[in-house]
Amino acid sequence: MARIRNFTPGPVEVSEKVLAAQYGSQGLHVGPEFSQAYVRATRNLQPVFGTDGYVAIVPGCGTLANEMAVRALLDEGQTALILDAGYFSNVLRKSVEGCGGIAVLLPVEPGRPADPDQLRSALGQQQIDLVCFTHVETSTGLLNPVEALAKVASEAGVPVLVDSVSGLGTAASHMDDWGVTIMTSGSQKGLGSVPGLGLVAVSDAAWPRIAQKKSPRGGFTDIRRWKEQLEAAPDWHPSLTTMPVGVVHALDVALLEMQTEGLETRYARHEDARAFLCDAMEGVGLELQIEEGSRSPGVTGVKTSGAFRSSDLVRYLIEYHQIRIAGGFGANKEEVFRVAHMGDNACRAALRPVIAGVKAFLD
């Protein structure tokens, strides 16, 4: 059977070098070879997040990274305001509630970005201890105005957690300049590597708040312990636990590739891929899920407008075009399909067969 190419919003297609790095090492999670890769990856993640602060690489996933961030910032009984732009706000809600916090969801108008004025008025109405939102809402393809939203929260003195699990590596992030307290990600989406790692970037401004926290932090999930371990043994045992060694090497290689390409070039390539796909979809009469100006450079949601079921398109593309895309989420499951253009798939050449496949299906 021909290999199916992934245009799903995670895990994404990864380069041959990244794949080779995953399986190329039988090494340990201790010693100089691993330590160099681990420490280099944490350093190379800093400009991608846009921080001079600490970045934790932990075994796991984006959900775990988010939960660690919540545990770092929110005490039991405190309230987190989650800007609800889709599926992943409900995932975050589980972490908030599971950590003993109270989650308040503020609905974001479908198809539009979260509104800073709406956030400002919500913050004026009740005591909020943490503001959470996605950089990119992967379930719809929305790119949120992180800077404007974070500014409103900062003015109100409330820390900000930004979930950039799929955004990071596809869209610029300047978390320090934007005033984001903690930003999270995972290895398998916009960064163009394989699954297996959660990433937690902590601004310097976050540490006093983390120190004040009173509720239990867990052992593994206590971000301070990861930082202390890195500082104590950077050359020998930089991580708190056994790591998926090959997965760290794969991320290291993906980040080195990113560095070689240059971040600005990479973001421009993703922007171009997004514009190319969106134009093509509108060209065949399909409507996009997100309004112009707020479409994510890494994933696009397209409406079926009742003309077909998205699961039929997904199945057709796998069977006849060896292409895997994704359907929608929740109530809109059949009314939306999503195409990821992340990593190596963020270029016109990679997207042409997807566009041709969608056209063939519509015919």
Ligand SMILES: *Cc1c(COP(=O)(O)O)cnc(C)c1O
């Ligand atoms: C994928 C995703 C997650 C969950 O990440 P996992 O690695 O699957 O745990 C969380 N938030 C967003 C925005 C995502 O795209």
